[in-house]
Amino acid sequence: MELKPLQADVHVITDPHREEKNQYESEERDSLSQTISKMPCKRLNICEYETHKLVRIQSVRLGSLKWTFNGVILMFICIVMFWNKEYQEHDYVVSSVTAKVKGVAMTSLPDVGDIVWDVVDYSGPSQGKNSFFVVTNVIVTKNQRQGKCPExxxxxxxxxxxxxxxxxxxxxxxxxxxxxxxxxxxxxxxxxxxxxxxxIETKKKPPKRNILPEMTDSYLKHCQFNRRTDPWCPIFRLGDIVLEARENFSEMAVEGGVIGIQIKWDCNLDGFLRNCLPKYSFRRLDEKESNRTLYPGLNFRFARYQTEKGVGERTLFKAFGIRFDVMVFGKVCMTH
Incomplete structure (x- = not known):
């Protein structure tokens, strides 16, 4: 059988007006593209905008991992804020210190005998603001008179x-x-x-409000500072202070020195977290090594005058002791 090809007529209908319009739009786009390419923003890529493609995956494992990371970051931020108390307003402590020395001591001095020392004798002269002085050793030169003698x-x-x-x-x-x-x-x-x-005196070495509201008068009469059993009592024994400063009282009392009493207030005045208690620390402030300083220790001189057979005399005392400097610092926090 012989197959004959099928013949069909194809008629193309053209619109001359539409072709003319498409040609005009193409020329306009080419002109606009050339104009934009000549603009500075095209060269600097500031006239472009990019977007990221978002892919949403249905996965329990990945979803749990995402929210776990978010929870850890949020918890870390909250812990840092509470630890540093960034949610509170801060202010620094301004303080005034009042110190009082009490007690008596009895000593036996060569060529003098037994002497009882009260507060007037061993507290010494004023050492300035926030300080007090306690005599711990003394050299006595008796019966000095105005005259001439060898240096x-x-x-x-x-x-x-x-x-x-x-x-x-x-x-x-x-x-x-x-x-x-x-x-x-x-x-x-x-x-x-x-x-x-x-x-003349011979040159020789000497012989070897932190009161809390709940503290009542009865408590203050009997309490005594102890790091473990009573850390907030404001009454101290001299030996305990020196021991807390990691010094030996018997050695330090020979030539004297300076001890710092540091009182730190770290107060939180928020209702359920209210806490405002002092913390005491002690340290030696002067240089105790004799080979590192010209005048080790701390001392001063005073005299007691008398008249013997119409002649003025005095007894010279060179007193060695420990000066205690009280330093208060701290911070107060409160949420508003």
């Missing part, structure tokens, strides 16, 4: 003749004014004579 080495100049001494000479280390005479100090040496209080 004491090493401050006195060792001499052999009067020519070695200059009349009227003195310096900051002298005990008096030189008379120009060279006199015998002891069996081995001579020193320049001075006009001063005689006999």
């Amino acid at each position: 004491v080495p090493p401050y006195g100049k060792v001499c052999w003749t009067d020519k070695d001494c200059v009349k009227g000479f003195w310096d900051q280390n002298s005990h008096g004014v030189q008379t120009g005479a060279c006199v015998k100090f002891d069996v081995t040496q001579k020193t320049c004579e001075v006009s001063t209080w005689c006999p």
Whole structure:
């Protein structure tokens, strides 16, 4: 059988007006594209906008992991805020310190005998704001009178003749004014004579509101600071303070020193978290090594005057002791 190809007529209907419109729009797009390409924003990519494609996956495992991470981050932020108390307003402590020393002590001094010391004797002169001083050792020079006597080495100049001494000479280390005479100090040496209080003191080493509202008068009369059993009692024994500063009281009392009493207030005034109690700490503030400082320890001098047979005399005391500096600092927090 012979197959004959099918023939069909195809008629294409064209619209001359539509072709003309499409050609015009194409030319307009080409012109706009060329214009944009010449703009600076096209070169700098600031006239472009990008979006990220969002893919939503139905997975219990991935969903749980996502919310676990979100929960951990939120918990960390909350813990940091509560730990640093960033949700509260802060203010710093302004304080005034009042210290009172009480008690008596009895000592036996060479050439003097037994002496009872009360607050007037051992508290010493005022040491300034927020400080108090307690005498722990003393050197006594009895029966000093105005006169002439040999200067004491090493401050006195060792001499052999009067020519070695200059009349009227003195310096900051002298005990008096030189008379120009060279006199015998002891069996081995001579020193320049001075006009001063005689006999001169020999240079030798000395012998070896933190009251809380709940604290009643009865409590304060019997309490005593103890780090473990009573850490908020404001009454301290000197030995306990020095021990808390990791020092030996018997050694420190020989030449004296300075102890810092630090009172820290870290107060939270919010109702259910209210807490405002002092924390005490102690540390030594001065340099205790004799080879690291020119004048180790702490001391001062005072005299008691009397008249003996119409002649004025005095007893000189060189007192060594411990100065206690009270330092208060802290922070107060409250939520508004």
